[in-house]
Amino acid sequence: MLGKTAGGLFWMYRYLERAENTARLADAGFRIALTRSDHAEDEWASIIDTASARAAFAAVDGKFDGPSVINFLLRDPQNPSSVISVTEAARNNARLVRTALTREVWEAVNETWITLKDTLARPVRETDLPDVLGMIRKQSALVRGATVGTMLRNDIYNFARIGTFIERADNIARILDVKYYVLLPSVQLVGSTLDNVQWETILRSASAERSFRWLHGGETRPLTIADFLILDRRMPRSLLYCMRKIAGNLGYLCSDYGVRRPSLDFVLGLRDELEELDIDQVMERGLHEFLTYFINCNNVLAGHVEQDFRFNN
Amino acid sequence: MGETPTFFNEMDGNGERPRAPYARYGDWFAGEPPERLRRKAREAETFFRRTGITFNVYGSEAADERLIPFDIVPRIISAKEWSRLTRGIEQRVRAINAFLNDIYHRQEIIRAGRLPAELIENNDAFLPKMIGVTPPGNIYTHIVGVDLVRTSENEFFVLEDNARTPSGVSYMLENRETMLQMFPELFTKIRVRPVSDYPKMLRRSLAACAPPACTGRPVVAVLTPGIHNSAYYEHAFLADQMGAELVEGHDLRVVDGRIAMRTTLGYTPIDVLYRRVDDDYLDPLNFRPDSYLGVPGILDIYRAGGITIANAPGTGIADDKAIYSYMPDIVQFYTGEKPILKNVPTWRCSEPSSLAYVLEHLSELVVKEVHGSGGYGMLVGPAASKKEIEAFRAKLASKPGNYIAQPTLALSTVPILTRAGLSPRHVDLRPFVLVSPDGIEITPGGLTRVALKKGSLVVNSSQGGGTKDTWVLED
Numbered sequence: 011m012l013g014k015t016a017g018g019l020f021w022m023y024r025y026l027e028r029a030e031n032t033a034r035l036a037d038a039g040f041r042i043a044l045t046r047s048d049h050a051e052d053e054w055a056s057i058i059d060t061a062s063a064r065a066a067f068a069a070v071d072g073k074f075d076g077p078s079v080i081n082f083l084l085r086d087p088q089n090p091s092s093v094i095s096v097t098e099a100a101r102n103n104a105r106l107v108r109t110a111l112t113r114e115v116w117e118a119v120n121e122t123w124i125t126l127k128d129t130l131a132r133p134v135r136e137t138d139l140p141d142v143l144g145m146i147r148k149q150s151a152l153v154r155g156a157t158v159g160t161m162l163r164n165d166i167y168n169f170a171r172i173g174t175f176i177e178r179a180d181n182i183a184r185i186l187d188v189k190y191y192v193l194l195p196s197v198q199l200v201g202s203t204l205d206n207v208q209w210e211t212i213l214r215s216a217s218a219e220r221s222f223r224w225l226h227g228g229e230t231r232p233l234t235i236a237d238f239l240i241l242d243r244r245m246p247r248s249l250l251y252c253m254r255k256i257a258g259n260l261g262y263l264c265s266d267y268g269v270r271r272p273s274l275d276f277v278l279g280l281r282d283e284l285e286e287l288d289i290d291q292v293m294e295r296g297l298h299e300f301l302t303y304f305i306n307c308n309n310v311l312a313g314h315v316e317q318d319f320r321f322n323n
Numbered sequence: 324m325g326e327t328p329t330f331f332n333e334m335d336g337n338g339e340r341p342r343a344p345y346a347r348y349g350d351w352f353a354g355e356p357p358e359r360l361r362r363k364a365r366e367a368e369t370f371f372r373r374t375g376i377t378f379n380v381y382g383s384e385a386a387d388e389r390l391i392p393f394d395i396v397p398r399i400i401s402a403k404e405w406s407r408l409t410r411g412i413e414q415r416v417r418a419i420n421a422f423l424n425d426i427y428h429r430q431e432i433i434r435a436g437r438l439p440a441e442l443i444e445n446n447d448a449f450l451p452k453m454i455g456v457t458p459p460g461n462i463y464t465h466i467v468g469v470d471l472v473r474t475s476e477n478e479f480f481v482l483e484d485n486a487r488t489p490s491g492v493s494y495m496l497e498n499r500e501t502m503l504q505m506f507p508e509l510f511t512k513i514r515v516r517p518v519s520d521y522p523k524m525l526r527r528s529l530a531a532c533a534p535p536a537c538t539g540r541p542v543v544a545v546l547t548p549g550i551h552n553s554a555y556y557e558h559a560f561l562a563d564q565m566g567a568e569l570v571e572g573h574d575l576r577v578v579d580g581r582i583a584m585r586t587t588l589g590y591t592p593i594d595v596l597y598r599r600v601d602d603d604y605l606d607p608l609n610f611r612p613d614s615y616l617g618v619p620g621i622l623d624i625y626r627a628g629g630i631t632i633a634n635a636p637g638t639g640i641a642d643d644k645a646i647y648s649y650m651p652d653i654v655q656f657y658t659g660e661k662p663i664l665k666n667v668p669t670w671r672c673s674e675p676s677s678l679a680y681v682l683e684h685l686s687e688l689v690v691k692e693v694h695g696s697g698g699y700g701m702l703v704g705p706a707a708s709k710k711e712i713e714a715f716r717a718k719l720a721s722k723p724g725n726y727i728a729q730p731t732l733a734l735s736t737v738p739i740l741t742r743a744g745l746s747p748r749h750v751d752l753r754p755f756v757l758v759s760p761d762g763i764e765i766t767p768g769g770l771t772r773v774a775l776k777k778g779s780l781v782v783n784s785s786q787g788g789g790t791k792d793t794w795v796l797e798d
Contacts, residue, residue: 013585014574105375105550108559109569113374120375165587267588319587 017321022103023173085130114156122149179252237289273314392789411663421657423463450637460760465633473735486642493557514797516767522564528759535628537594546598672723768793
């Protein structure tokens with residue numbers, strides 16, 4: 011496979027994952043604003059921070075209110091991480107790697123782009139937001155279904171999955187980092203309504219509120235939430251889960267190719283490190299410090315993959 | 324149908340009933356509710372858009388992707404008509420390859436006084452760097468698109484030979500696929516020769532021309548200028564269908580005397596490169612130094628037998644519009660036979676007496692730039708305003724050697740489906756020809772382009788043309 015194609019697949023799936031996570035973030039923000047109109051401005055600001063978009067938002071003179079933030083996240087072409095921007099980037103990458111995709115995957119991505127471009131051509135009104143977000147979720151599911159259902163399990167699939175999980179780990183770590191202070195053990199003692207809303211937002215941003223409730227019943231404790239999103243092996247969006255997946259896909263890739271590459275060693279090290287941690291140790295290191303370290307490692311991993319498989323040169 | 328009977332209507336022959344090739348289709352059509360057909364036409368558009376069969380328009384504001392409009396009424400050719408056409412095409416393509424070999428070697432045709440030497444020497448399409456080079460298998464044009472037009476029941480003309488990198492074959496294939504999906508019942512009623520083998524045949528033809536350096540199963544790749552090229556969809560489509568890699572210049576470099584592509588595991592040599600990049604951009608060391616689309620040094624590797632480039636560099640000299648007028652002589656010279664397909668009578672404006680005639684008859688003629696393509700830079704006299712004609716006259720007078728002129732042909736029509744029912748529109752036909760040491764293969768049919776604007780004679784997709792599925796009937 012061409013190095014360029016591997017890179018195109020990797021980025022295509024990173025962008026698709028980002029589109030979905032950004033939409034979910036908008037959803038979480040929308041809900042919190044509905045429940046807490048008095049602190050809405052802070053909440054919208056933290057949503058922008060989670061999307062790592064403070065500078066881009068300032069550049070468009072955005073106000074921290076619902077319509078501005080939601081339109082910025084979903085449809086502003088000036089925002090390189092808006093749903094429409096990353097969907098277009100995903101589709102451009104899909105065109106680039108067209109020969110590596112099944113017809114089903116290509117058509118799903120192309121249709122997603124066509125549909126979103128149309129829907130997001132006009133500002134999204136509050137009343138339409140649930141429908142629009144639902145549609146984005148549905149399109150993501152369509153692409154994922156086509157990928158899982160029709161793609162051969164070879165290097166193409168492995169690069170697609172590696173891209174997906176690197177992006178997901180990054181996004182989840184950022185969601186946690188922006189709100190890390192509400193998850194600190196000291197907060198448990200307080201546990202105000204306010205905190206409850208914050209916790210709910212975090213879970214919702216990670217699409218984890220249902221699975222969390224299944225596992226932990228009605229008891230929402232910050233330490234449990236942090237544990238769930240960082241170290242749970244069953245939770246498909248936890249950091250450890252993502253690293254295990256990447257380790258698996260890099261493992262398949264290297265054994266198919268009959269090579270050993272630094273990226274594999276690196277991810278195995280990172281995975282083992284997470285496997286051996288428990289949440290108390292994470293808190294001892296400092297949640298924020300740990301997340302910063304993780305985001306950095308994840309970036310280094312992405313760099314290794316890019317070099318090892320010659321995406322660019 | 325307010326059509327003047329001077330244009331041959333291929334469906335009804337300007338009579339009451341469909342001509343024989345259209346008889347069964349005509350019956351079927353008559354029994355279809357118009358509303359269903361119109362719905363099908365809309366479905367076809369959705370299908371094309373979802374599949375992403377689009378082309379990028381140069382020079383348009385947002386560099387947006389457009390669909391080439393597809394018309395659901397097929398263009399139908401009988402087995403007998405087709406067999407005559409194929410004999411003519413085959414003869415012409417054989418002559419073109421012999422001509423290219425000759426022009427880059429002994430130039431017998433010039434020595435014999437059948438072609439003026441300056442026509443070659445002063446021609447930008449002639450590549451001196453190809454002199455003395457014999458491509459693997461002695462094939463210059465692996466893929467040719469011969470543009471044909473029809474003017475009556477029995478008259479076909481070759482409008483131009485596309486011997487560089489003819490495009491449009493993906494539309495031929497997708498048009499058929501679309502028709503099969505929309506009207507499966509038609510294909511059980513009417514026996515149409517399939518076209519779907521084209522990618523397999525293309526791969527086989529290319530592999531049969533592997534260079535001396537190739538040791539195992541030939542590795543074939545398609546070279547594209549990239550996703551912003553107007554024909555990118557086709558490049559990706561063909562690579563995909565052939566199971567070949569789709570590469571860009573920056574994926575390639577010279578490694579150990581071969582052209583190699585950067586894979587996830589390092590550089591792997593390519594044997595046959597089906598390039599969709601023009602000669603000028605192919606090799607910045609040998610041609611345009613500012614090109615990012617090609618591979619530095621590829622021409623040297625080619626000359627040393629390290630890679631096959633399809634089509635060969637320098638084939639443009641065979642489809643040059645100034646050479647075109649000599650094609651009947653060229654065919655005769657190399658095949659020893661009379662040309663089966665006619666050339667359109669052509670005035671070479673480089674010749675003073677022709678120029679004088681052309682300047683006097685601008686309003687009746689079609690004037691083309693010798694090196695132009697895509698329907699740009701041409702004058703269609705009968706359709707042009709006085710002002711346009713005068714502007715063109717000035718251009719022509721200042722650089723006569725740049726132009727040729729032809730009579731406005733009475734292009735045949737095939738009906739398209741409009742809101743008001745069937746309505747005739749002018750068409751042309753581009754059959755696709757594959758050449759390899761094993762012989763010449765012509766896919767039955769080709770791409771029918773149709774001028775959607777009533778009365779228009781310009782069928783180019785960049786100028787508002789559409790396409791039709793083209794059927795060649797089984798015997």
